[in-house]
Amino acid sequence: MRSKISVSGIVQGVGFRPFIYRIAVKNNLTGYARNMGDGTVEIEVEGRNESIEKFIEDLHSEKPKFSRIDTFNRQDFNEEKGYSKFVILRSEHKERESASLIPPDLGICDDCARELFDPKDRRFGYHFITCTNCGPRFTIIEKYPYDKKNTSMRDFSLCKACAHEYENPLDRRFHAETIACKICGPSLALYDKNGVPIVGDPISNTANLIDLGKVVAIKGIGGFHIALSAYIDESIARLRKWKHREQKPFAVMAKDLNTVRGFAEVKEEEEELLSSAARPIVLLKLKKESRLSKMVSPGLHNIGVMLPYSGVHLLLFSRSKTDVYIMTSGNLPSEPIVAEEKEAFKKFSDFVDFYLIHNRRILHRCDDSVIRRVDDGFYFIRRSRGYTPEPLNLEGVKDTIGLGAEQNVAGCVVSSGRAYLTQYIGDIENLETMESYRHALTRILKLSASKPMAVAHDLHPTFNTTLYAQELSKEAGIPSFPIQHHHAHIASVMAENELEQSIGIALDGYGYGTDKNAWGGEVLFCDREKMIRIGHLEEQPYLGGDLAARYPARMVLAILHKSGYDNKWTSENLTKFPYGAEEVKILLKKLKLRDYILTSSTGRILDAISTLLDVCSTRTYEGEPAMKLESFALNAKGTFKIDPVIEKDTVKTTTLIEEIFLQLGKTSPAELAYAGEEYLARGISELAVIKAKEYGVRDISISGGVFYNEHISRTIRNVVESNKLRLYKHKYAPPGDGCISLGQAYIVGKWVMK
Template identity: 40%
Template structure:
């Protein structure tokens, strides 16, 4: 740009998450501040603009596009091109240009802002108690958008024509609803209604009716941003017990919505990081230690020292919470492991046997999205489920995806990923691909993401397990290049991508099960890996898994396998043997003979075995339950550790840990001591294995991934041990360490292989 006082014009392209976040109104206001003329608009790639004026003002304007952007915007790049001045006057917002292929980024749904909340609470305002109040700083985005650019006509708000008052706000550049696409009010927007269990309309104000039902101990299905929730008063013992029974959810904890941050602190202990996550615009469920005396029913989180708490994030939640001023159970509106319900007719049909009443509305949900779940670890987020509030914000990678990619993910906790250029779009939580409804949701989600982000996959990546439905889906696609990626390599690659590094590293991948290169079931792996490749450098010793999948549901079977491996035919007469004596001999023989007993090195199955030996749990109602409860049982003050041999070929002897647990059990030591010493011992052995590999490879960075590392007790012990040994340790902070992050790992592995092949060909 030239000297001050000279008039210049530039064409501007702004890339990133700049649609649906008030960016065009921000540009309009900023241009007025600097006295510039020109225009700004949306297109399928982001925001375009032309600006003309004094050269120095123009330079400051361009710099402020990224430096002073709205809080919900993520500006990745600002590109300018000089143009000859036109001498025009005024700055305007122009109609969107949807001609190009979609490439714009879509904002996640965002919790109600303070200004909108004040309007809802103002008895003299026209949006008093209106459950769909929003502005450019808050409200629905991803769950209502059908296509880009993000304009009202491309959302499910297209069904609601703005009234004159809303249209004036929409067109007023001084109003915070200037070009807010979902703007509405009681005169022109969606409306709540209530229905009884039989689906017939219920009279009265919907919020008051729902509050009365909840106070009476009823279960209420409430339509939220990404689907229906089932609600009950969290301190009502009978209501929560009935919800658990009707939903066929015998063991998994329920989330609890507190009315405000003070109410959350009455339930759980929050460190600074957890407190920040709780009030963030994403409003996730935050897992934290339950406070002594927290007023929740026993059935909310049976046998769990933690609670998952969240704060209201829609106007409807705020209205209900304000009316009740008590914590509310808020759990996914589904039966067992089916997808969360989104449609009104579907809710009345599928939730009829669970809910005593319904709060419905007539704004359609385009994409279902469960609540996100996070915890804090060492001052950062540790995601457990990444969904509403975070999706579809992309992960920007330092490396390019040479061709458009679809990564199909795993079987459990499934997410998929589509990727192009430097963006990886990890999907919302799909769930376990074990029924038709979830598989259909998975397929619809892939089609929606590909359309929304302009991705036509040329490369499709899948897990090696031939029976995963995600693998079968990939193999049925035509006209694409198929790439198989080993499960645990994908885990480590996911952690590398999460940290923006390509390795090589020592990767420790501990999880339930994954298909290994040798045809056995891996799950306790030490890899030497980068994005493009890996070698298996060590692992937990392999033991039989009696009954295959039955051992996942019945952890005592893994106790039989480990005890048989450790003691042969002379297994001590422990409680787990006595409790399962009718079937013990047959299962032990199965393990010894290897009949219907595939070998596994799974860390998750080792946790199952120790949980059964310690008397914590013999059978599981959901995957990982025994391991979770073993962690919950552990005495956090116990520092003694079981010792396990790490062999010269870097095999960790899990049977050593089991023998030590048996000795403590026979000595009468409780589950708290056994659980803690086991966690400490496994961490010690993993550190020892990493040190051996460092001696052989020279690598001093360790990446930790896999579902077992949701266990913060083990994670803390292992990270501390590694750091004390001089390692740099990489953990997850943007995507889950569990199988919800697998698809990202698959995508970056495929891209790295292609880049390596291209570079090799060029040389």
């Protein structure tokens, strides 16, 4: 008997064909396997019936760890072709419409890590050691099929020994497209800031320099890292000054799990995540006795931690006296991560002392992913390296593009019922980031072979992504659709959980509302036809728009002004206004003239509490006052409570801010911080519960950056579940604005384009 089989999913670049070879030989079958240009693997096997059945059983039950089978087609024939053995054929060279998936980049596997430190191994000490189970994938692939010549590994031709392993079906590196060794593979070199090469072993030299407090730019898998010791205050202070990053936390890389346990609390599930093939940055709770510099994550109770994920990382730690490095993305403020050496020399010259550079091209830049445990699950803060481009299955959704909003953007491309999020792009506020976005989106469009029928974008009329949508729409002759920000938030949760109808709670900093005001504390009713805003936080004057986000004292002033408490507060807090009394005077005039738009943002109220309690009065990075408030509130026992006031469709926030103001000096600030978070969480979720009952809806979806707050998330879940309603959250996309593009594409691809 003969069977012809076609498999799609993640089946290229994960050791799938060698695996097929092994199980075919094991079951005494002949035939072939090959990668097809559409991303599938085609298999033909010949032999006894039972052997073929056993082969197929093995195929499903023993498939390689990182593979994923989405479709499996089998045709049986009675006549045989008389194959004499089982072979792996050359990949089909034709590029075709894609049915399969490129695997994400995989962190170094245990076998390779062992060989790296085995003096008897051919790759002993070779920093670019990889195999079919590990190594870069997405960041080096240009097109299908996943074959060496379609990746940036094509710049290196195999030496005899590597070629032998590559051809040997019994070798772990059989058809490993990233196969390389000291003789034939990519090499490393260390340069000083003027581009002069440093003699000696680049890894040992780099390790020494970092021990001495130097700052080294290291070219990695998806781009550059800026690396330095996490123990030396002066080096960190220097970097902060140069990067104009006074307060924003830096992520660290620790030598191993044991080292992590020394400075952070890490639960079993977090250990698993840290050591998974994706090797994301995981936010962990800092231990009080941590010896890391306080300047790594100032004012926060947690720290972003990752483990080594390449040979270079492992070798560095093996030769360094420092067991924790700061490893922050190599970029200038609000620019994309740098992936190319010339650019690195140009952009980092002010703050980097040395450069550790390899000569393999990075084709897709890709930041490290960031994940945080919140309440009873994990949330992506940034979904990127190790996860991109793995798609979400979205059946019945037409090919569309979603472009996201402006902050933390990742684009979304739907192709044949699968939604692909691009890697994390960042805040699209300048040309560099916009260019990087175009590049990333074009690549995903190509790799996914999407034929978009429409493009969806944010309702905000002047976002760069809105302009980009208009351009794409014109170019491709397809319609474009504006989608309200919080509608997109909730729709993305609905997409991930396959909901047709839901009450949504969307809590974040800012989204352009259908009334042009600044929304961000919303209760929405969403179904396939419509979105209705059925509740929200009280609207407050948003004095000077973005300036009120930067200086939350403006929010406090506007709110306390209603009751006349503002005089007392501002006179004691003039320094919280950059221009002091003059500024306050102007703001009061604006209030009198009603010269402002309104905001129902949750973020702005958390910021206001943060500044009222002297926790943080200037936002130097996104979410800073609210994040520091969360850390600060952890010192509370929860003994003080303020009952939420709900009037009709509105949760009053004036009451909350006044109450906190009146309690200053009477109740401990930490208790007030905790009570403030609790008020907002209870207020908005109790309102949502009332509305759910009114609308006869049982499913509540939650989304928005505020849900990274553990206390708020937990409180809302408790309120929803104690009312016997079901709570739905993000599993695939981040709750922050990284999910917007998915929601946009879903609304248009599923509900608009019929």
